[in-house]
Amino acid sequence: xxxxxxxxxxxxxxxxTRDAAPAADVASSAAxxxxxxxxxxxxxxxxGFLAAAAALALTGGRAVEAQSVRPATPRPGGRGLxxxxxxxxxxxxxxxxxxxxxxxxxRRITLGITREELARAKQLGYSRYLEEQLRPARIDDRACxxxxxxxxxxxxMTPEQLFRGDQGAAMTQLQEATLYRAAFxxxxxxxxxxxxxxxHFNIWRDAVGYLKVIDDRDVIRAHALGxxxxxxxxxxxxxxMMDYLDQNRSSxxxxxxNYAREIMELHSVGVDGGYTQDDVAELSRVFTGWxxxxxxxxxxxxxxxxxxxxxxxxxxxxxxxxxxxLAGKAEGERFIEFLAAHPNTARYLAKxxxxxxxxxxxxxxxxxxxxxxxxxxxxxIPSILRVxxxxxVLMAAPAKYKRPFHFVVxxxxxxxxxxxxxxxxxxxxxxxxxxxFAWETPDGYPDKLEFxxxxxxxxxxxxxxxxxxxxxxxxVDPAGFRGATAEATAETIIARIFGGxxxxxxxxxxxxxxxPALASDTRIREAVALALSSSQFQWY
Amino acid sequence: xxxxxxxxxxxxxxxxxxxxxxxxxxxxxSALASWVPKVxxxxxxxSRDVVLxxxxxxxxxxxxMVYPFLDPEYYRVRPTILNPRPDSGLPAAxxxxxxxxxxxxxxxxxxxxxxxxxxxxxxxxxxxxxxxSHFDAQRFLEVGKAxxxxxxxxxxxxxxxxxxxxxxxxxxxxLGLSSGLQRTLVGAPKTLPIxxxxxxGLGGDATTRAARQQWLAEEYTGVEAAVGAxxxxxxxxIALLQRINFTGYxxxxxxxxxNTGFGRGMRAAAAxxxxxxxxxxxxxxxGGWDTHANQGTTTGSMANIMRDLAGSMAxxxxxxxxxxxxxxxxxxxxxxxxxxxxxxxxxxxxxGRGTVFFAMxxxxxxxxxxxxxxxxxxxxxxxxxxxxxxTIDHRDILAEIVQRRLGNANLSQIFPDYTPTxxxxxx
Numbered sequence: 031x032x033x034x035x036x037x038x039x040x041x042x043x044x045x046x047t048r049d050a051a052p053a054a055d056v057a058s059s060a061a062x063x064x065x066x067x068x069x070x071x072x073x074x075x076x077x078g079f080l081a082a083a084a085a086l087a088l089t090g091g092r093a094v095e096a097q098s099v100r101p102a103t104p105r106p107g108g109r110g111l112x113x114x115x116x117x118x119x120x121x122x123x124x125x126x127x128x129x130x131x132x133x134x135x136x137r138r139i140t141l142g143i144t145r146e147e148l149a150r151a152k153q154l155g156y157s158r159y160l161e162e163q164l165r166p167a168r169i170d171d172r173a174c175x176x177x178x179x180x181x182x183x184x185x186x187m188t189p190e191q192l193f194r195g196d197q198g199a200a201m202t203q204l205q206e207a208t209l210y211r212a213a214f215x216x217x218x219x220x221x222x223x224x225x226x227x228x229x230h231f232n233i234w235r236d237a238v239g240y241l242k243v244i245d246d247r248d249v250i251r252a253h254a255l256g257x258x259x260x261x262x263x264x265x266x267x268x269x270x271m272m273d274y275l276d277q278n279r280s281s282x283x284x285x286x287x288n289y290a291r292e293i294m295e296l297h298s299v300g301v302d303g304g305y306t307q308d309d310v311a312e313l314s315r316v317f318t319g320w321x322x323x324x325x326x327x328x329x330x331x332x333x334x335x336x337x338x339x340x341x342x343x344x345x346x347x348x349x350x351x352x353x354x355x356l357a358g359k360a361e362g363e364r365f366i367e368f369l370a371a372h373p374n375t376a377r378y379l380a381k382x383x384x385x386x387x388x389x390x391x392x393x394x395x396x397x398x399x400x401x402x403x404x405x406x407x408x409x410x411i412p413s414i415l416r417v418x419x420x421x422x423v424l425m426a427a428p429a430k431y432k433r434p435f436h437f438v439v440x441x442x443x444x445x446x447x448x449x450x451x452x453x454x455x456x457x458x459x460x461x462x463x464x465x466x467f468a469w470e471t472p473d474g475y476p477d478k479l480e481f482x483x484x485x486x487x488x489x490x491x492x493x494x495x496x497x498x499x500x501x502x503x504x505x506v507d508p509a510g511f512r513g514a515t516a517e518a519t520a521e522t523i524i525a526r527i528f529g530g531x532x533x534x535x536x537x538x539x540x541x542x543x544x545x546p547a548l549a550s551d552t553r554i555r556e557a558v559a560l561a562l563s564s565s566q567f568q569w570y
Numbered sequence: 571x572x573x574x575x576x577x578x579x580x581x582x583x584x585x586x587x588x589x590x591x592x593x594x595x596x597x598x599x600s601a602l603a604s605w606v607p608k609v610x611x612x613x614x615x616x617s618r619d620v621v622l623x624x625x626x627x628x629x630x631x632x633x634x635m636v637y638p639f640l641d642p643e644y645y646r647v648r649p650t651i652l653n654p655r656p657d658s659g660l661p662a663a664x665x666x667x668x669x670x671x672x673x674x675x676x677x678x679x680x681x682x683x684x685x686x687x688x689x690x691x692x693x694x695x696x697x698x699x700x701x702x703s704h705f706d707a708q709r710f711l712e713v714g715k716a717x718x719x720x721x722x723x724x725x726x727x728x729x730x731x732x733x734x735x736x737x738x739x740x741x742x743x744x745l746g747l748s749s750g751l752q753r754t755l756v757g758a759p760k761t762l763p764i765x766x767x768x769x770x771g772l773g774g775d776a777t778t779r780a781a782r783q784q785w786l787a788e789e790y791t792g793v794e795a796a797v798g799a800x801x802x803x804x805x806x807x808i809a810l811l812q813r814i815n816f817t818g819y820x821x822x823x824x825x826x827x828x829n830t831g832f833g834r835g836m837r838a839a840a841a842x843x844x845x846x847x848x849x850x851x852x853x854x855x856x857g858g859w860d861t862h863a864n865q866g867t868t869t870g871s872m873a874n875i876m877r878d879l880a881g882s883m884a885x886x887x888x889x890x891x892x893x894x895x896x897x898x899x900x901x902x903x904x905x906x907x908x909x910x911x912x913x914x915x916x917x918x919x920x921x922g923r924g925t926v927f928f929a930m931x932x933x934x935x936x937x938x939x940x941x942x943x944x945x946x947x948x949x950x951x952x953x954x955x956x957x958x959x960x961t962i963d964h965r966d967i968l969a970e971i972v973q974r975r976l977g978n979a980n981l982s983q984i985f986p987d988y989t990p991t992x993x994x995x996x997x
Contacts, residue, residue: 124794276862276916284915288862291702291921301703307954310702431797463749463765470857471628473705480722481750484763484800487808490786491773498774536789543785556778560785565793565801 124569125429131156131421133529137570138387138424139163140218141225142440143529147218156421163219164412166255174215181451182207185243189269189326192240200240202456205466208246209455212439223254223411225435226386228467229474231265231297233274235467241270241326242467258379258409259370262297266366269326275472278321280314282336290314292472298369300378305343312342316361330359343368376404380414387418388427390479396423429569431479434462436570437489441496441562444527446510451503458492483568493562497555508554516545519554527561536566618736618977619900619933620843621851622886623726623754625712626879626905628860629704632925633911633947633958634872636691636939637664639672643947647912651865651919662868667691671939675868676876679884683930687937688891690995692967694924694941696907696960700953702921704860707906711964712753714985723757725965725984726851729972730758732980740848741806747835752853761851762803767838768816771808783808814845825889828881832856836882840889843899859905863916879903887930896932900975903928904964910956911947924958927967933975935997962993970995 128134132151136143139160151159162169178185182203184195192200212221227250235242245268253261265271272278272289280286290313295301305313319335322328335358339349345368347361369375380400384392400417407413417423432440438458459465463485469475476482499506511526513519520541524532543560547553561567637653638644645652653674654660664672665681671693673680683689699716701707710716714725723731726744735743744761746752751763764770772779772786783805790801819841821827827837832854839852858875865872883901890897908925930936942961945951953959969990972978981990 276918279863279916279918281915286862286914286916286918287920295703301701301706307700307702463763471704471860476750479796480756483797484746484751484761484804485749486797486801486804487770487772488765494772494774539785539788543781552775556774556782559774560782560789563786564789565797568797 123428124566125427127533128429128531130529130531131425132159133531134424135160135419135421136529138427139222139419140443141212141221141436142443142570143527144443144446145526147443148529160219160416160419163217164255164415166217166220169216171216174211174217177214178207178210181210185247187243189241189244189324192243193325195240197240200243201235201467204243204246205456206452208466209435209439209442209452209459210449212435213442213452213455214449219415220255222387224250226383227254227261229469229477230382231261231268231271232469232472232474233268233270233467234470236470238270238273241268241273244268244326245270255411258375258404258411259367261411262293262370263363263366265297266293266320266362267328269322269328272320272322272328273326277317280318280321281334282315282318285311285314285318285336287311287314289320290317293366294369296472298378299372299374303372303374303378309342312340313365315340316342316347316365319358320362330356332356332358335359370409373401373405376401380404380418383414384418386477387415388423389430390477431483432568432570433475433477433482434464434485434489434492435459435466435475437568438462438492438496440567440570441493444562445496445499445506445558446526447499448505448507449503454495454499454501454504458495462488462492489568490559490563493567494556494559497559497562506555506558508551508558511554511558512548516541516548519544519548519557523558523561527558528566532566536564617898619898619931619975620849621726621971621976622839622843622899622901623851623853624879624883624901624903625708625752625754625853625855626859626903627704627708627855627857628905629707629907629909629921630859630905630925631861631865631872631909631919632693632695632905633908634861634865634867634919635674635677635876636667636671636693636926637674638670638944638947639664639666640670641946647947649913650917651867651913653867667939670944674876676873677880679877679880680887683884683887683891684937686887686892688887688930688932688934690929690934690936691939692927692929692941692962692995693939694944694958694961695927695964695967696905696924696962698960698963700923702907702923704906704921709753711904711906714965714968715987718986721986724752724754725968725972726754726853727757727761728984729976729978729980730755730761730851732983733976733978735760735848736850737848741803741810742847742849744849744851744853745842746853747838748853748855752855755851755853758851760803762800762807764807764811767811767814767842770811810847814841814847816841821885821889823888823892825885827885827889828878830878830882832878833882833885836886840886843890843897861909861918862914862920863918865913865918883928883930891930891932898932900929900931900933900971902968902971903930904968908958911952911958912956922957923953924960927964929967929971929995931975933996935994940993940995963988963990966990966993967995 128137132155133143133148135156136147136151140147154162184192184200184203185207187195212225215221231250233242233245249261249264249268253264275289275292276286277289280289287310291310294303294305294310294313299305315336315338319331321331321334332352332354337350337352337358340347342365345365350357377397381392381397384396384400388396396418400414403414403417438455442455464475497506511519511522513522520537523540524530524537540557540561544553544557633644634651634653639655653672654663656663656666656672662675664674665678666672667684673684680689697707697710697716699710701710712724713721715721730744740760742760742762744755744758745767746755746763747765748763749765751761755761772783774782787802787805790798792798816838819837821837821840827833835854839854842849842852856875856879858871861872864870867873886901890899904927905925907921907923909919909922911922914920940962949955965985965988969981969985970992972984973981974996978984
């Protein structure tokens with residue numbers, strides 16, 4: 031580990047109550063050397079300054095090179111070879127206009143700004159709002175959970191019941207419940223983590239069908255803000271995962287390597303985590319016997335287990351006498367504990383979480399700090415997030431691009447529709463290419479700008495479809511955006527959709543679009559759709 | 571605002587002009603019944619090929635598609651998923667391609683293209699890097715270089731970025747028939763992912779459509795290129811694609827595309843290429859090749875996707891590549907890796923190394939199976955005792971096509987730090 035850091039989860043919590051940190055002063059004066067005034071500073075420099083500020087903040091003011099945090103690889107937005115090869119210092123970053131730390135936190139840890147969410151966060155302040163979101167069980171979310179229980183009853187079913195029921199309906203209920211909760215649950219950070227883990231432990235719905243309903247409930251949601259060890263263990267006992275990665279087709283005579291590979295490559299230590307092809311083969315022998323029975327119950331079948339000697343990543347499993355008990359299963363349990371505690375798992379998860387919450391190319395300092403928190407807390411997910419979501423770190427993070435799921439949910443949240451069903455949201459996410467649980471390969475949907483940024487037409491049409499929604503199931507009221515003047519109408523749209531933070535030119539353009547037909551509901555819906563289609567809204 | 575990107579200002583100006591110029595064309599174009607473009611633009615100045623690049627996602631079992639039918643080891647190591655000998659008289663038997671290899675029965679639709687000399691099969695092809703991770707291998711293959719975290723762009727993207735456009739007025743030079751742009755095309759100028767070209771445009775009220783397009787054009791001018799450029803490309807592409815009637819497209823020579831996602835994609839690709847609107851590259855994917863279990867031979871999951879692949883390629887061949895004046899297209903088919911030579915206990919195959927690649931077109935020296943030091947499938951000949959060796963680097967195939975068919979000599983930029991061997995892929 032390169033730079034030593036003194037940030038602990040506890041100290042990270044104290045930022046608001048501390049006096050102005052010396053580090054911030056150092057960073058400010060450093061910034062003045064770079065750019066005389068903020069308004070004159072070209073965006074790349076400003077971004078560099080913020081990165082440098084973060085580096086200083088993280089090291090308690092000790093001088094380190096800005097490069098240690100500054101993105102080494104800017105987003106691959108360059109179109110054309112000159113950009114691809116020369117790799118400029120950084121694109122103009124929208125987030126530089128987002129100066130309110132609380133609004134910035136709301137953008138990152140929720141699935142979209144609403145007036146109510148912003149008011150709640152401002153009332154609590156940065157740290158207390160973050161703490162509230164890190165303890166979802168304490169947030170009263172009855173309105174959402176009662177709606178889900180009433181509208182999507184199949185989510186509570188056993189595998190046997192699901193098997194006997196309408197399996198297509200079960201998947202639709204899971205998709206729509208996911209969208210409903212993302213849009214309307216008050217446990218917004220929990221929903222962000224559900225999104226994260228759903229990709230991390232990706233399971234393709236077409237491969238496992240209704241078993242994903244159980245996995246979503248008992249693995250992903252049960253541990254989303256819990257402990258990573260428990261999550262990894264739960265995933266390894268998920269019938270859906272066993273089926274998806276062919277673990278239920280593995281046996282002593284012919285071990286299948288699919289799950290053994292992916293639990294290391296994707297779920298824990300990462301592809302560069304220090305294992306070889308031999309380790310994959312050996313681990314597939316360790317996991318023999320882990321399978322499913324009945325309609326989708328995880329089972330250990332000792333008759334399938336290979337009791338011979340094995341060595342995986344230096345861990346020895348001596349030969350034992352074959353027997354019907356759980357002794358053979360304990361080998362796999364032991365190796366899962368080994369993976370969960372491995373420093374490469376801490377680094378891999380730290381980097382992936384930093385990428386999810388902060389920026390596409392997080393600096394090594396924050397990765398190291400988050401990995402240290404992972405190790406120190408033995409995989410406690412909130413402890414890692416406290417480091418990553420530290421105010422000074424977050425203020426230095428450039429904006430990220432919303433994936434289609436995030437876009438549809440954020441648009442819905444700002445539209446505040448009257449809802450009895452979210453089929454419209456599901457349809458839009460499907461058309462934008464992020465149909466839920468539909469990514470075939472176990473790496474999950476990409477969180478990469480260049481993968482999604484080309485798909486603008488579907489995005490614009492989704493913005494129109496949602497803004498014009500006027501059905502009994504999903505009704506958007508244009509009156510809620512109307513003001514007495516064109517200026518007031520634009521201001522309301524900007525307040526509800528952007529939390530008020532947009533550049534002046536945008537405000538003028540939106541006002542100009544509203545002005546010719548101020549009384550028209552259609553015009554207001556179009557203006558809302560344009561606001562949601564704007565480049566401004568695509569970032570968080 | 572995009573001063574760091576030297577091409578950006580010029581690019582935006584061009585896009586903007588194109589947008590204003592074509593907005594009026596939408597109405598006129600929509601009245602046309604034919605798929606032929608309403609506005610007949612200048613003929614392509616260049617004589618180079620369009621490239622249609624197909625990725626078999628999941629790691630294709632090359633030995634399940636093209637098998638060494640005289641090698642007894644093949645039948646021994648694949649007891650439940652073997653393709654029977656061509657002379658066995660069994661209905662599942664394949665067809666000999668030469669004295670050594672046979673084409674699996676579900677791939678039989680490709681025989682006319684092969685016999686016409688237009689289809690080249692390359693066996694034992696792939697990455698030199700030995701990763702068996704789908705995601706690493708796909709990335710290395712699409713980027714055109716292994717293990718370089720700083721190289722983000724794809725080989726086809728860099729090809730397009732290092733050559734003059736076929737048509738300077740084209741708003742769209744390449745597209746991925748996909749929800750997201752495939753890595754292969756990342757870095758290409760004027761390139762978009764378009765899942766369905768027949769249905770591309772701004773919805774809502776038709777009377778305000780032009781005003782809303784105008785508003786969005788202003789909103790996306792001067793913003794970060796990664797987001798601004800595709801938005802402006804999209805606005806310009808609306809008019810372009812509306813000139814082409816995809817649903818009314820009639821393939822030539824009685825060709826029939828399978829009614830599958832991939833088949834419909836190949837049909838749309840043919841319509842786009844024949845419309846001659848300046849599209850230079852199209853990327854398509856076909857998934858489902860990760861056959862760890864129940865792979866089958868003439869029934870089962872792999873047989874179905876083989877029929878889909880072969881049927882779609884055969885229809886494209888009949889539609890575009892046969893007759894007196896075939897369209898100038900080169901088709902390349904790649905996959906991240908092959909699969910173990912021996913089947914596993916689930917009647918499937920786990921991740922392996924070498925597999926088959928295909929190249930098809932009037933400029934391809936086809937009608938043969940290209941190999942390098944092919945050996946029997948006995949364990950001692952295999953990589954770590956289990957896999958078909960990669961004896962032909964994928965870049966040898968692609969680089970020759972880039973240079974000889976796509977007219978781009980900048981191979982050191984397209985395949986950095988690699989000197990390809992020209993193996994006679996092209997005529």
